[in-house]
Amino acid sequence: MMTERKGTHAKERPSSATSVASSTIRMERLAKRYPMGDEVVHALDGIDFSVDEGEFVTIVGPSGSGKSTLMNIIGLLDVPDEGTYVLDGQDVALLADNDLADLRNRSIGFVFQSFNLLGSLTALENVKLPLAYRGTKSREADATARRYLAKVGLEGRDHHLPNQLSGGQQQRVAIARALVGEPKIILADEPTGALDSRTSVEIMELFKSLHHEGQTVILITHNPDLAEQADRVVRIADGRLCTSAHGHEDRRRAICGTAGRSDAEPTAATVRPAAEREGEAHATRANG
Amino acid sequence: MRRVQTVRTALSSISRNKLRTALTMLGLVIGISSVIVLVGMGDGSNRQVEERMKALGGDVLSAFVFDKEGLAYEDMEALRALPGIGSVAPSKGVGGDLTAGERKTQRGVIEASDEHYLSVRNLKLAAGRDLSAVDRENRSNVCVIGTNTANDLFGTTDCVGKTLKIAGIPFTVVGVLESTGQTMGLNADALVLVPLTAATNLGGDAKIESVYARPAADDGVPLAKAVLTGYLSGAKGIPSNQFSVMSQDEMLGASDQIDQTMTLLLGGIASISLVVAGVGVMNVMLVSVTERTREIGIKKALGARRSDILRQFLTEALLLSLIGGAVGIAAGLAFGALAESLGMAFAASWSVVAVAAAASTAIGLAFGIFPAYRASRLTPIEALRQE
Numbered sequence: 001m002m003t004e005r006k007g008t009h010a011k012e013r014p015s016s017a018t019s020v021a022s023s024t025i026r027m028e029r030l031a032k033r034y035p036m037g038d039e040v041v042h043a044l045d046g047i048d049f050s051v052d053e054g055e056f057v058t059i060v061g062p063s064g065s066g067k068s069t070l071m072n073i074i075g076l077l078d079v080p081d082e083g084t085y086v087l088d089g090q091d092v093a094l095l096a097d098n099d100l101a102d103l104r105n106r107s108i109g110f111v112f113q114s115f116n117l118l119g120s121l122t123a124l125e126n127v128k129l130p131l132a133y134r135g136t137k138s139r140e141a142d143a144t145a146r147r148y149l150a151k152v153g154l155e156g157r158d159h160h161l162p163n164q165l166s167g168g169q170q171q172r173v174a175i176a177r178a179l180v181g182e183p184k185i186i187l188a189d190e191p192t193g194a195l196d197s198r199t200s201v202e203i204m205e206l207f208k209s210l211h212h213e214g215q216t217v218i219l220i221t222h223n224p225d226l227a228e229q230a231d232r233v234v235r236i237a238d239g240r241l242c243t244s245a246h247g248h249e250d251r252r253r254a255i256c257g258t259a260g261r262s263d264a265e266p267t268a269a270t271v272r273p274a275a276e277r278e279g280e281a282h283a284t285r286a287n288g
Numbered sequence: 289m290r291r292v293q294t295v296r297t298a299l300s301s302i303s304r305n306k307l308r309t310a311l312t313m314l315g316l317v318i319g320i321s322s323v324i325v326l327v328g329m330g331d332g333s334n335r336q337v338e339e340r341m342k343a344l345g346g347d348v349l350s351a352f353v354f355d356k357e358g359l360a361y362e363d364m365e366a367l368r369a370l371p372g373i374g375s376v377a378p379s380k381g382v383g384g385d386l387t388a389g390e391r392k393t394q395r396g397v398i399e400a401s402d403e404h405y406l407s408v409r410n411l412k413l414a415a416g417r418d419l420s421a422v423d424r425e426n427r428s429n430v431c432v433i434g435t436n437t438a439n440d441l442f443g444t445t446d447c448v449g450k451t452l453k454i455a456g457i458p459f460t461v462v463g464v465l466e467s468t469g470q471t472m473g474l475n476a477d478a479l480v481l482v483p484l485t486a487a488t489n490l491g492g493d494a495k496i497e498s499v500y501a502r503p504a505a506d507d508g509v510p511l512a513k514a515v516l517t518g519y520l521s522g523a524k525g526i527p528s529n530q531f532s533v534m535s536q537d538e539m540l541g542a543s544d545q546i547d548q549t550m551t552l553l554l555g556g557i558a559s560i561s562l563v564v565a566g567v568g569v570m571n572v573m574l575v576s577v578t579e580r581t582r583e584i585g586i587k588k589a590l591g592a593r594r595s596d597i598l599r600q601f602l603t604e605a606l607l608l609s610l611i612g613g614a615v616g617i618a619a620g621l622a623f624g625a626l627a628e629s630l631g632m633a634f635a636a637s638w639s640v641v642a643v644a645a646a647a648s649t650a651i652g653l654a655f656g657i658f659p660a661y662r663a664s665r666l667t668p669i670e671a672l673r674q675e
Contacts, residue, residue, distance in 0.1 A: 077589060077668045098593045105591020116586045116672065120304055132293055133591040177590070 023086070024184050024216055025051040025074060030083035032069050032239075043069040044080070045239035051218060053184070056211040058219045058227040061236035068189070070236065071220045075187045076104045088184050105133050109178030113190035115170040117162040123149060123173045124158040130181040148176040152206060168199035175206060179215075186210065188219045192226065204229055298603040301576075312572045313612035315565030316651065320616025320644045321623060323558035327640050328624045330554045332633030334547035338540060347509055348408060348536055351499040351516055355530040358495030361484060363524070364402070367501065370519060372511035374504040377405040378496040380487050384455030386441065386480060393440035394631065396433075398454060398480045400487035406432075406465075408500045411476050416448035416463030419483050423462075427485040432463035436477040454480070455490055509535050562647055565612075566655040573605050573659035584663055585671025598664035605656020606649070613648025617641055 030047040033040050043066045051057055061067040072078035073085060076092065085092045088107050095103060109130075110116075117126045128136075128145035136144075149155060152172040162170050171191060178186050188207065192200035204226065211217050211231075219230060227233045235242050302309045353359055359378070367376045380400040386393050399405070403419045406412070416432070423430050431452070438445045438461075441452050451458045459482065468476045488494055503512035516533045520526050534542075577584070584597055621641075624634040 072669055075589070077672075098595070101588065101591050101593040101596075104589065110589050112672070116582070116589075118583055118586065120300070129587070130590045133587075133593075133596060138293065181591075 023050045024053045024088055025049065025218075026084075026086040027073075028084050030070075030073065030080045030085060032066075032073065032078070032080050032082075042239045044073070047083070047239070047241055049234070049241060051185070051216065053216055054211075054214050055232060056208070056217045056219075056230045057232045057234060058221060058230040059234045059236055060221055060224055060227040062222055065236045066239040067220050067222075067236050069239075071187060071189055071218075074185075074218065075108050075110060076100050101133075105130055105181060107184045109181065109183040109186045111171070111174050111178050111186060111188035111191045113193040115162070115167075115174045115194070117170055117173055117177075119162050122159045122161055123154065123165065123176075126162070126173055127177045127180050130177060134181065145176070145180055148180045149173070151179070152176045166199075167195050168202060171195065171199075171203055172206070175203075175210075179210070184216060186215055186217045188217065190221050191219065192223075193221075200226075294599055294603050295607070297600060298607050301600075301604050302607055308572065309608065312568055312608055313615065315568040316562070316609060316612030316648065317616040317619055319558065319562035319565040320613050320648060321620035322561055323555060323644055323647070324617060324620025324636070324640055325623045325627070325634075326554040326558050327551055328620070328634045328636050329627065329632065330547065330550045331637060331640075332628075332635035334543060334550070335635050336633050337543050347503050347506070349501045349503070349509065349512055349516060349533060350536070350539065351501065351520065351531065351533045353497050353499075353520065353526060353531045355526050358497045359499065359524070360494070360496065361402075363496070364404075364499070366523070367499065367516070367519060368404075370515045372504050372508050372515045374502040374508075374512075375404050375408050376499060376501045377401050377408040378484060379405070379498045379500055380484060380492070380496060382454070382482065382487050382490055382492065384457075384490060386437070386452060386454060387456075388441035388450070388452040391441050391443075393437060393478075395440060395478045396437045396480050397478050398482060400482050400484045400492075402484055405481060405500075408502045409476070411468070411479075412466040413463050414445065414466040416461070418463055419481060423483045424485055427489065428483065429457060429459045429486055429489060430462045430483065431459045431486075432465065432479075432481040433461055434465045434477040434479040435467040437480055438464050452480075454482070457490060459486070559647075562651060566609075566651040569605055569608055569651065570655035570659060572608075573601060573656055574662070576604070577601060577659050577663040580663075581666060581671045584666050585668045585673075588666070588668040589672065594664040597666075598660045601660035601663045602653070602656050605660065606652035609648045609652025609656070613645055613651075616648070617644050620644070 027047055027049040030044050030049070031042070032044040033042055035041075045066075047070065049070070059067050059070060069078065073080055074087075076087070079092070087103065090103060092100070092103075118129070121129070124142065124145050127149055128138075128141040131141040131144060132138075146155075146158060149158060152175050154169060154172050154176065157165065157169065157173075160169075162173070165173065171194075175186075175191075178188075186207075191207070192203050195203060207217055207219065208229070217230075219227075221227055361378070364376050364378055367373060378401055382398040382400050384398065386396040386398070401419070402424060403421060406418050413432070414435070419430065419432060422428075431454075433441075433447075433452075435445050438447050441447075442450055445464050447461050448464060450461050452461060453459065465476055465479065484494075484496070501512060501516060503509050505511075513533055513535060520531050520533070521528055584592075587597065621636055624636055628634045
């Protein structure tokens with residue numbers, strides 16, 4: 001399901017009436033800055049980004065590109081300094097802390113690189129945690145959690161503790177936990193980063209099958225090969241987006257830019273540590 | 289999160305590190321049990337004093353003289369003759385081991401007085417006779433004893449005619465009192481009444497320093513008091529700061545005050561340890577929050593509100609305090625019972641227990657709120673970044 005490509009080097013943001021209505025995520029002119037000593041880091045430098053229901057999008061970029069910041073904002077863990085973010089029809093800026101927590105609980109399912117399961121809880125207890133914050137009764141939550149554990153292929157492992165499960169199994173538990181509340185979006189941050197290649201493939205297959213069932217998935221990674229497995233790839237570098245179409249040989253490495261900004265010059269205020277510049281050089285070389 | 293789940297979650301959190309939990313609670317246990325034991329002992333010893341005073345009987349006046357000479361036996365006659373005075377008896381405390389053959393009693397209270405003592409104190413004989421003027425004239429070593437003393441020394445209250453020894457000197461039992469039914473040791477049931485002359489036989493002097501007087505009329509306490517006071521300062525010329533005449537009510541009131549002060553003091557001291565315990569709880573909770581930063585971040589990412597996190601940690605602190613308090617109360621009561629069995633005074637009261645329980649709750653809330661607040665303010669991003 002192809003949708004409009006975002007943020008090439010010009011203004012625009014083709015916003016058709018339909019896309020506005022069906023956009024699950026709609027971000028405009030998003031900016032986020034951090035002070036770093038005497039300098040100011042532009043982690044996000046005017047991002048326009050939309051995701052429609054049912055898309056499978058990856059956001060690729062080297063370290064320091066701003067992808068983590070973008071993910072934090074998408075997942076309502078952070079608030080932008082500028083711009084608007086409308087999630088599932090809600091303008092996030094209008095929400096108070098408690099409402100943000102509730103929206104996070106209802107609409108976002110997180111999957112982390114290091115799984116982030118609670119080590120003292122069993123698989124079942126981990127999976128049903130989001131439901132507890134909704135006030136779901138314990139027995140009901142148990143049943144739902146079991147269902148999703150089975151869905152990710154972990155039936156019968158309800159009472160295992162995370163340290164009794166392999167990395168791949170732990171990640172499956174995390175994915176079940178992300179799904180249990182039936183959120184609009186699954187937000188996965190380097191989900192295969194801590195897994196071996198075979199398990200990574202399994203996990204990616206899981207995401208793809210979820211996507212085929214209609215789940216919206218946003219996956220963040222620095223690994224371009226992984227990224228290409230999605231429908232739509234969004235590249236991010238230096239806090240700005242550019243996209244390339246999936247499957248096109250002509251890797252239209254569109255000039256990365258933002259609406260109304262000249263991309264020829266990097267912002268003088270942008271600071272990137274040497275290590276990251278290295279990393280990006282590698283990535284560029286890898287992408288050839 | 290629903291209330292029951294919060295408690296269950298908190299319980300499992302605390303039991304995750306049982307040693308740490310136990311050590312944290314130890315401070316509270318020590319603090320709370322100290323409060324109970326110390327206040328209980330203060331209460332207990334005061335109750336003993338009260339019982340003793342109450343045992344004297346309602347209207348009795350006590351006159352204490354502490355000048356150089358004291359009173360002589362002749363003054364008893366003079367006092368008895370005063371208007372408004374019904375009967376008068378001297379009282380002189382005597383020390384010495386109470387033994388009869390192989391047996392010994394710790395509970396006895398030996399008083400040297402005369403044949404009026406029993407009526408002033410409203411005590412009744414169950415067997416034998418009272419002391420008499422003859423005993424006094426003959427300086428006989430006789431005694432009238434209470435039922436507890438009789439049982440302790442002879443195994444029976446049928447002991448008229450038997451001999452006991454006070455500080456090694458033999459005394460013949462001439463009378464046994466009726467049981468007054470009181471359970472405290474310092475009362476008539478543990479009395480050993482000897483003639484005044486016997487006090488000198490036992491190596492003391494003849495000075496009389498305290499006198500009990502019963503008013504002539506039922507409501508004659510004020511008159512009797514005035515008359516007694518008049519005699520002591522006037523006829524005897526004793527300066528007013530060297531004697532005191534008190535009705536039993538006044539004495540009870542005074543002892544009440546002493547009790548209150550002492551209880552407050554002891555309670556205050558014990559409370560210091562409670563504060564220390566509370567600081568301990570806070571310290572452990574702060575460490576716990578730091579250790580579980582990542583857990584907090586995850587929970588927030590999953591949709592926990594600040595109030596959910598705050599409630600979780602506050603509940604844990606509260607549970608620690610309540611459980612510690614309960615153990616402390618049980619320990620305090622147990623120690624008190626032990627003290628009592630060893631002969632020390634201890635009086636448990638529901639109010640102390642209630643205060644201790646309230647204190648535990650307050651400590652849990654007061655010292656737990658700050659760490660819980662810190663936990664709730666953690667931002668998920670930083671929290672997740674932690675190891």
